[in-house]
Amino acid sequence: MKLKGAEILLKALAEEGVDTIFGYPGGVVLDIYDEIYKTQFKHILVRHEQAAAHAADGYARASGNVGVCLVTSGPGATNTVTGIVTAYMDSIPIVVFTGQVPTALIGSDAFQEADITGITRPCTKHNFIVRKVEDLARTVKEALFIARSGRPGPVLVDLPKDVSQAETEYQESGPLKSAYHDPIYIPNLEALNETLQMIKQAKKPVIMVGGGVILGKASDELRKFVDKVQIPVTHTLMGIGAFPGTDSLSLGMPGMHGTYYANMAITHCDLLLTIGARFDDRVTGKLDEFAPNAKIIHIDIDAASINKNVLVDLPIISDSRSALQQLNKMLHQNHFTIPEDDRRKWLEQIRQWKEYAPLSYHREGEKIKPQYVIEMLYKLTKGDAIITTEVGQNQMWAAQFYLFNQPNTFLSSGGLGTMGYGFPAAIGAQVARPDKTVIDIAGDGSIQMNIQELATVVNYNIPVKVAILNNGFLGMVRQWQEIFYGERYSHTNISQIPDFVRLAEAYGAVGLRATKPEEVIPLIEEALNIPGPVVMDFAVDPQEGVYPMVKPGSPISDMDLGK
Amino acid sequence: MEAEEHVISLLVSNRPGVLSRVSGVFGRQGYNIESLCVAETIDPQVSRITLVSKADLSFKEKIKKQLDKLVDVIEVIELKRTKSVQREMILIGISIKKKVRADVMKAVEMFGCKVIFLKADYCILEIVGSKEETETAFNFFKPLGVQEIARTGVIALSHRNNNDI
Numbered sequence: 271m272k273l274k275g276a277e278i279l280l281k282a283l284a285e286e287g288v289d290t291i292f293g294y295p296g297g298v299v300l301d302i303y304d305e306i307y308k309t310q311f312k313h314i315l316v317r318h319e320q321a322a323a324h325a326a327d328g329y330a331r332a333s334g335n336v337g338v339c340l341v342t343s344g345p346g347a348t349n350t351v352t353g354i355v356t357a358y359m360d361s362i363p364i365v366v367f368t369g370q371v372p373t374a375l376i377g378s379d380a381f382q383e384a385d386i387t388g389i390t391r392p393c394t395k396h397n398f399i400v401r402k403v404e405d406l407a408r409t410v411k412e413a414l415f416i417a418r419s420g421r422p423g424p425v426l427v428d429l430p431k432d433v434s435q436a437e438t439e440y441q442e443s444g445p446l447k448s449a450y451h452d453p454i455y456i457p458n459l460e461a462l463n464e465t466l467q468m469i470k471q472a473k474k475p476v477i478m479v480g481g482g483v484i485l486g487k488a489s490d491e492l493r494k495f496v497d498k499v500q501i502p503v504t505h506t507l508m509g510i511g512a513f514p515g516t517d518s519l520s521l522g523m524p525g526m527h528g529t530y531y532a533n534m535a536i537t538h539c540d541l542l543l544t545i546g547a548r549f550d551d552r553v554t555g556k557l558d559e560f561a562p563n564a565k566i567i568h569i570d571i572d573a574a575s576i577n578k579n580v581l582v583d584l585p586i587i588s589d590s591r592s593a594l595q596q597l598n599k600m601l602h603q604n605h606f607t608i609p610e611d612d613r614r615k616w617l618e619q620i621r622q623w624k625e626y627a628p629l630s631y632h633r634e635g636e637k638i639k640p641q642y643v644i645e646m647l648y649k650l651t652k653g654d655a656i657i658t659t660e661v662g663q664n665q666m667w668a669a670q671f672y673l674f675n676q677p678n679t680f681l682s683s684g685g686l687g688t689m690g691y692g693f694p695a696a697i698g699a700q701v702a703r704p705d706k707t708v709i710d711i712a713g714d715g716s717i718q719m720n721i722q723e724l725a726t727v728v729n730y731n732i733p734v735k736v737a738i739l740n741n742g743f744l745g746m747v748r749q750w751q752e753i754f755y756g757e758r759y760s761h762t763n764i765s766q767i768p769d770f771v772r773l774a775e776a777y778g779a780v781g782l783r784a785t786k787p788e789e790v791i792p793l794i795e796e797a798l799n800i801p802g803p804v805v806m807d808f809a810v811d812p813q814e815g816v817y818p819m820v821k822p823g824s825p826i827s828d829m830d831l832g833k
Numbered sequence: 834m835e836a837e838e839h840v841i842s843l844l845v846s847n848r849p850g851v852l853s854r855v856s857g858v859f860g861r862q863g864y865n866i867e868s869l870c871v872a873e874t875i876d877p878q879v880s881r882i883t884l885v886s887k888a889d890l891s892f893k894e895k896i897k898k899q900l901d902k903l904v905d906v907i908e909v910i911e912l913k914r915t916k917s918v919q920r921e922m923i924l925i926g927i928s929i930k931k932k933v934r935a936d937v938m939k940a941v942e943m944f945g946c947k948v949i950f951l952k953a954d955y956c957i958l959e960i961v962g963s964k965e966e967t968e969t970a971f972n973f974f975k976p977l978g979v980q981e982i983a984r985t986g987v988i989a990l991s992h993r994n995n996n997d998i
């Protein structure tokens with residue numbers, strides 16, 4: 271059967287199980303859009319290409335499947351770059367299809383031509399330009415395979431216009447099972463045995479988990495493992511939800527804005543079992559004084575992450591699920607018992623740290639505290655929502671005060687720290703999980719970076735809720751200016767902002783505002799009962815900072831616990 | 834740690850853009866590639882890149898892992914001097930005016946290089962050898978009036994003792 275390139279693209283995607291595309295049309299992808307029109311392929315039209323990439327990313331994080339977006343050449347393609355780097359830094363599987371000028375015009379500075387494969391080479395896991403229609407089907411499938419295999423990441427496929435117009439024979443072949451790049455990770459059994467020995471000998475062990483546990487779909491295995499070994503667990507920002515935040519063994523997040531007890535536990539532990547985390551500088555603080563007394567075991571799928579920042583005692587290259595499954599099997603076979611006396615002492619010490627400095631804030635006053643808003647969002651959604659965040663104070667407070675018990679429910683730009691991520695990511699998450707309440711916790715700065723997506727949520731009645739913690743400042747930068755730059759608030763006052771309620775209404779969404787603490791609960795209740803998109807504008811205390819705080823370059827045991 | 838020269842041999846897919854990915858790994862971290870040689874292997878779909886870079890030990894390990902991660906990279910091998918054959922070729926364009934002709938020809942004989950192009954007052958010499966050999970020869974010719982030079986950079990093959998790679 272002879273098919274056009276545009277048809278082949280959609281067929282190959284469907285064979286790989288892709289049923290949703292986030293995109294924005296343009297000149298060189300007209301043939302593909304024509305095919306989308308004819309086949310009624312599910313396509314969500316965003317209002318800016320950056321949002322298409324973030325929405326695909328949010329879709330991937332919430333569903334655990336690959337997210338797909340489609341944009342035109344030139345500016346359409348370059349607008350996705352921030353979304354691509356965001357996904358790259360957090361190892362999120364997305365495939366970005368970009369249109370390209372016809373092959374004969376490539377390199378001639380044609381209208382809307384950009385060398386997008388050149389531009390994205392350092393920030394994609396891999397990218398392709400399809401020069402012949404005969405290569406198209408295979409490339410599409412390979413792109414999806416590469417995006418989701420091994421350490422996942424973004425893949426870009428550049429499609430010249432003449433390739434989507436040309437015809438070739440097409441045979442259905444089902445999803446691609448392997449590619450020439452086909453990493454297999456079997457954990458080293460001896461190393462896992464040694465891990466168990468080290469756990470047995472440890473008096474003060476800590477487990478640190480990262481995004482790799484979520485990407486590896488290993489949360490259930492982790493829970494089983496921890497139940498058995500009774501070791502306290504700290505999770506990085508990317509690891510939120512990998513282990514239940516409400517569990518008594520949970521230490522919350524470590525690092526710059528981590529909990530006192532997570533940072534103390536890491537600093538004093540004698541064994542740090544790290545799974546699927548990469549020792550980011552925001553986690554480790556001053557490297558020499560990170561877990562100074564601990565033997566470190568590092569389980570990671572990416573050999574390049576091991577011994578990159580922190581030198582480890584026992585490296586294990588494996589996906590998180592295989593390693594934990596095997597560990598659980600060994601625990602079962604070996605009738606593993608924990609050294610109870612030692613463990614009791616250690617857990618008691620941690621209990622004391624938790625009691626000494628729990629996450630807290632001053633609740634009194636006339637103004638709404640941003641942390642209170644998040645606590646109430648947690649309470650009123652019963653901890654069962656998918657939360658996306660923007661970047662800055664809103665992100666840290668969300669990570670601290672909303673407790674997550676399930677993986678794939680906290681979506682945040684951890685590595686790149688992309689303002690403007692949360693709202694389009696929430697769109698992607700809601701499309702992936704129509705059954706869930708999806709809330710973007712935003713600041714008044716970052717929401718304005720992709721606010722045009724209000725048109726998208728109204729267009730498709732995507733019932734995302736946006737909670738703006740509105741303090742009239744670029745809050746996190748302001749906090750640094752307050753602490754490190756003598757309160758010289760250079761260009762962080764953004765109190766010239768739109769009326770978000772009226773703005774939401776102008777787009778056709780519902781806008782609600784709270785200015786007093788007692789208005790918070792009724793407002794959230796009202797918003798949650800509205801079956802469509804809602805913008806909640808909370809006028810919060812601009813003086814509020816994120817604490818604890820470790821100054822950059824300081825050891826994580828050196829925390830400012832706030833005023 | 835002291836920066837040392839390392840010879841790294843890569844088998845990669847023979848596709849456009851691959852070299853740019855490989856060199857990107859070095860460039861991003863501010864490391865220079867001292868020499869680089871790329872050509873197809875017996876399998877036309879696979880190319881071999883042989884490159885030399887100066888790096889300290891820990892950085893070398895990082896680079897090797899980063900290279901290994903690239904989808905187009907099939908294999909990364911570090912070639913140790915004692916466990917591989919390493920060769921470089923240099924073409925030297927040199928003046929052979931009367932004053933220096935005798936000295937040049939003596940050196941040609943001494944280093945066993947070939948004269949592959951000859952005019953009345955100018956010739957091109959080919960020197961093949963280990964990097965030390967080519968270097969020594971080049972340093973000898975330099976004061977005699979070298980006008981142009983082109984070097985292949987090191988190419989190398991391991992002795993294929995599997996324990997070494």
